[in-house]
Amino acid sequence: MPIDPTAVGNSGGPQDRSWTSKDCLLYSLGVGAGIDELNFSTEKNQEVLPTFAVIIGGGGVPFNKIGSFNPAMLVHGEQAIEVYRPIPAEGTLRSTGRVAAIWDKGEGKAAVVVMESESVNAETNEPLFKTTMSAFLRGEGGFGGERGPSAPKTNVPDRAPDHVVSYDTRPDQALTYRLSGDRNPLHSDPEFAKMAGFDRPILHGLCTYGFTGRALLHAICDGQVDRFKSMSVRFSKPVMPGDTLTISMWIDGNEAAFQTRTQNDVVVIDHGKFTFA
Amino acid sequence: MPIDPTAVGNSGGPQDRSWTSKDCLLYSLGVGAGIDELNFSTEKNQEVLPTFAVIIGGGGVPFNKIGSFNPAMLVHGEQAIEVYRPIPAEGTLRSTGRVAAIWDKGEGKAAVVVMESESVNAETNEPLFKTTMSAFLRGEGGFGGERGPSAPKTNVPDRAPDHVVSYDTRPDQALTYRLSGDRNPLHSDPEFAKMAGFDRPILHGLCTYGFTGRALLHAICDGQVDRFKSMSVRFSKPVMPGDTLTISMWIDGNEAAFQTRTQNDVVVIDHGKFTFA
Numbered sequence: 382m383p384i385d386p387t388a389v390g391n392s393g394g395p396q397d398r399s400w401t402s403k404d405c406l407l408y409s410l411g412v413g414a415g416i417d418e419l420n421f422s423t424e425k426n427q428e429v430l431p432t433f434a435v436i437i438g439g440g441g442v443p444f445n446k447i448g449s450f451n452p453a454m455l456v457h458g459e460q461a462i463e464v465y466r467p468i469p470a471e472g473t474l475r476s477t478g479r480v481a482a483i484w485d486k487g488e489g490k491a492a493v494v495v496m497e498s499e500s501v502n503a504e505t506n507e508p509l510f511k512t513t514m515s516a517f518l519r520g521e522g523g524f525g526g527e528r529g530p531s532a533p534k535t536n537v538p539d540r541a542p543d544h545v546v547s548y549d550t551r552p553d554q555a556l557t558y559r560l561s562g563d564r565n566p567l568h569s570d571p572e573f574a575k576m577a578g579f580d581r582p583i584l585h586g587l588c589t590y591g592f593t594g595r596a597l598l599h600a601i602c603d604g605q606v607d608r609f610k611s612m613s614v615r616f617s618k619p620v621m622p623g624d625t626l627t628i629s630m631w632i633d634g635n636e637a638a639f640q641t642r643t644q645n646d647v648v649v650i651d652h653g654k655f656t657f658a
Numbered sequence: 659m660p661i662d663p664t665a666v667g668n669s670g671g672p673q674d675r676s677w678t679s680k681d682c683l684l685y686s687l688g689v690g691a692g693i694d695e696l697n698f699s700t701e702k703n704q705e706v707l708p709t710f711a712v713i714i715g716g717g718g719v720p721f722n723k724i725g726s727f728n729p730a731m732l733v734h735g736e737q738a739i740e741v742y743r744p745i746p747a748e749g750t751l752r753s754t755g756r757v758a759a760i761w762d763k764g765e766g767k768a769a770v771v772v773m774e775s776e777s778v779n780a781e782t783n784e785p786l787f788k789t790t791m792s793a794f795l796r797g798e799g800g801f802g803g804e805r806g807p808s809a810p811k812t813n814v815p816d817r818a819p820d821h822v823v824s825y826d827t828r829p830d831q832a833l834t835y836r837l838s839g840d841r842n843p844l845h846s847d848p849e850f851a852k853m854a855g856f857d858r859p860i861l862h863g864l865c866t867y868g869f870t871g872r873a874l875l876h877a878i879c880d881g882q883v884d885r886f887k888s889m890s891v892r893f894s895k896p897v898m899p900g901d902t903l904t905i906s907m908w909i910d911g912n913e914a915a916f917q918t919r920t921q922n923d924v925v926v927i928d929h930g931k932f933t934f935a
Contacts, residue, residue: 406833410834556683556692560687566702
């Protein structure tokens with residue numbers, strides 16, 4: 382059975398998930414928050430990085446309703462979060478998901494599946510955040526669906542950025558990051574990575590997402606998590622553990638466009654859009 | 659009530675403790691095992707660093723039977739492990755402890771309490787390892803006990819070492835290491851560290867112990883955990899996160915003397931004694 386475009390609108394969940402203060406600390410270390418961000422990396426006056434939403438959120442998405450595909454051909458294409466309030470350092474949430482869109486990029490090309498998930502605090506029912514992810518299912522195009530919208534080549538204005546922040550990742554960055562949950566051996570096992578066509582294990586896209594989120598939080602929101610409202614990206618190229626990530630930001634009112642590049646000037650996150658208070 | 663030297667021989671426990679594969683991986687990252695030691699830092703063909711014994715072992719020691727003391731004045735003076743078989747990547751152990759010795763270093767000086775703990779696999783009853791720790795209780799001397807043995811100034815022979823291994827620690831090393839259990843703010847909170855008389859948070863002695871154990875394992879045992887038999891040390895000076903640790907080893911049959919120094923040539927682990935097969 383190929384991809385079924387009529388699955389759009391199907392929902393899943395509710396799915397509950399609990400997390401602890403330690404989970405938040407481990408995530409913070411995984412995305413590079415260290416001794417200069419002790420409110421995120423230790424339990425003293427602990428706060429939670431807004432991008433931690435991608436770890437505990439996303440539940441209830443009904444992948445089982447979109448037809449069959451080869452999970453090894455799935456590529457994480459885009460990721461967005463909308464954060465309604467600061468994430469508590471521990472708690473339980475309840476997530477419901479839905480298939481937001483399915484696009485057909487053509488025979489021999491990809492099917493694109495857009496999944497949304499809304500999470501509320503399971504104890505108080507307060508909305509916490511929404512996560513949206515686009516999965517590229519390589520080779521699954523050609524099922525007779527619509528092509529979907531095309532994005533402009535870039536969303537970055539033709540002027541110097543307002544903020545530029547650089548962070549080094551470490552050669553063992555993926556080993557720490559993966560303990561937050563994504564144990565895909567593509568990010569840790571050299572043999573597996575070679576079979577997948579890479580010289581060595583690549584960094585998790587969502588790890589780059591976390592580094593980029595820290596840059597936005599500190600450069601634009603002065604580190605105040607309640608000012609961090611939403612962040613959407615397209616993953617454009619793989620990052621290698623040990624790469625230096627440079628995040629450039631262009632402010633426009635309460636929005637910012639941003640891009641993340643490596644030390645080789647390769648754009649690894651594109652179409653970045655950030656909103657803040 | 660001061661320290662009670664008649665507490666020697668008192669026992670405690672049994673105390674059970676379970677651990678998971680993830681606990682072992684987090685510990686490995688905390689003591690610097692990264693992409694060159696994937697059998698310790700990922701779950702593929704996972705093995706466990708022998709020094710992980712200090713994390714899951716030590717249970718059942720009857721600190722409540724030695725009299726009263728100020729825990730803030732406790733300094734970890736010495737640590738030893740004897741490892742009877744490779745530690746499984748997950749399991750449950752059962753520990754029993756005893757007060758092995760109490761020494762009196764004199765009025766205004768320290769009481770030294772030596773605690774031993776034996777751990778067996780709770781499912782099979784097989785002996786796993788023994789841990790021995792000496793705690794210096796500063797200011798608790800003068801209770802009328804024996805002074806105890808004096809160690810020679812050093813156990814290192816007057817010749818060039820047989821092996822020298824250097825590892826960098828990271829500025830955020832203690833933040834990762836502490837997630838293995840020891841959340842003492844001396845290792846993370848700059849204000850707390852200042853009150854304790856340090857410029858900034860210091861590294862856990864047992865983190866330095868873990869780095870040193872990795873050096874012994876790789877240089878002497880070719881990375882084979884079943885050849886790692888015992889490792890005892892004295893902690894002589896604090897280590898700062900970010901320091902480079904250089905471990906020098908002098909082989910004598912199936913034993914080795916070792917020392918760990920920082921980049922400033924300060925000896926931070928002395929009286930190191932290692933046995934191997």
